[in-house]
Amino acid sequence: MVTATSLHYIRLFYLVYFAAMGLVLPFFPVYLQQTGLGAGMIGVMTGLLAAARVIAPPWLGHILDHRHAGAVRLVLISSALLAALFASMLGAFEHVLLLALVTLLFGIFWAILLPLTDGLSVSVSEAALADYGRLRVWGSVGFVIASLAGGAWLMGDSLHETFPAILVILMLVTAFAATGFPTLHAPEAESTGIGRPRFSVQFRLLLVIAFIMQASHGAYYGFFSLYLSDAGYAGGEIGAYWVIGVLAEIVMMWLWSRRVQQVAPAWVFAVCMLLAAMRWLGIGLTTNGWILVVLQLLHAASFAAFHVAAIAWVRRLAPVSRHSAAQGLFSAAGFGLGSTVGMMMCGWIVEVYGFSAAFFCCSAIAVVGVPLSLLLPRRMVRG
Numbered sequence: 001m002v003t004a005t006s007l008h009y010i011r012l013f014y015l016v017y018f019a020a021m022g023l024v025l026p027f028f029p030v031y032l033q034q035t036g037l038g039a040g041m042i043g044v045m046t047g048l049l050a051a052a053r054v055i056a057p058p059w060l061g062h063i064l065d066h067r068h069a070g071a072v073r074l075v076l077i078s079s080a081l082l083a084a085l086f087a088s089m090l091g092a093f094e095h096v097l098l099l100a101l102v103t104l105l106f107g108i109f110w111a112i113l114l115p116l117t118d119g120l121s122v123s124v125s126e127a128a129l130a131d132y133g134r135l136r137v138w139g140s141v142g143f144v145i146a147s148l149a150g151g152a153w154l155m156g157d158s159l160h161e162t163f164p165a166i167l168v169i170l171m172l173v174t175a176f177a178a179t180g181f182p183t184l185h186a187p188e189a190e191s192t193g194i195g196r197p198r199f200s201v202q203f204r205l206l207l208v209i210a211f212i213m214q215a216s217h218g219a220y221y222g223f224f225s226l227y228l229s230d231a232g233y234a235g236g237e238i239g240a241y242w243v244i245g246v247l248a249e250i251v252m253m254w255l256w257s258r259r260v261q262q263v264a265p266a267w268v269f270a271v272c273m274l275l276a277a278m279r280w281l282g283i284g285l286t287t288n289g290w291i292l293v294v295l296q297l298l299h300a301a302s303f304a305a306f307h308v309a310a311i312a313w314v315r316r317l318a319p320v321s322r323h324s325a326a327q328g329l330f331s332a333a334g335f336g337l338g339s340t341v342g343m344m345m346c347g348w349i350v351e352v353y354g355f356s357a358a359f360f361c362c363s364a365i366a367v368v369g370v371p372l373s374l375l376l377p378r379r380m381v382r383g
Contacts, residue, residue, distance in 0.1 A: 009180030022146030043347015052107030053336030133257020210334030218342020284359030
């Protein structure tokens, strides 16, 4: 049953989950640098967090389709607690292989949380009980708070001691939030006579496009903070640039989320890809402060508009009885495999050719996604 209180629990989940992301994305590379790792190994470690999204969400989504809502809630709570456990171990190991193992295990249980919650939120939204964008926007608020706090308090010698502890606290609050999630009935399974219905070609193409978009973010998520630090920006300034991007995301999700979800996928994804290509090209060309402000505003397209549209179209293009699996595959293809390939590739490029070359490569990747996006439906369809 969906109540006002249960919706507050979803908002709390997004707030703390993305607060954790607001620490991990900007400052985990800096944390790893303080442990003595080079750019190539930092790319591997950050890539492992993304690789974890390839492992857990699709497998778990297949299992949880048509399971009782209580089973989904139990998985969410257990995963958040295990994520807290492995986050607490990040500072305990200096050997690179042990650190890599702990990073991967934390990433696996962290990766389970978001696709399941997004699937629930989209179900709530499509039942006209709440707007997905206005639920998800609380994650952006959490990201902003964490990025600002991280820039002010975590940069410097304190980062190594406080980073894992704060991550543990956030994971524990995430587990608490999952205890109050609403209960929705699973959809009736489609009877085909041949087992589970297959995913359509259009759905598979959407997964490819999600992969390309997230791969194009490799330099940004893996090395934007280090790039700015190398250019002479202080920790607070670095955090502020991340915040500018997320503020643009908040405005888009709050005001235009529902409208974006009603645009034919070919057009919304093609435009988002084109603007992402412009963003990465511009960042690679200059670290001028005012230009970076403008480029960071394009986060409203390269992430926010793309994400809210993709979440809706994953559900529309997938069989009704396979929505959990579809959300897991979307997370695996984009945030998992795409981010893994993008960050690991950019780690090598940065080490050999420098930061700008990595952003130029990411711009080219995004350009590839434009014609592929135009192969999706150019008018509204329901699948």
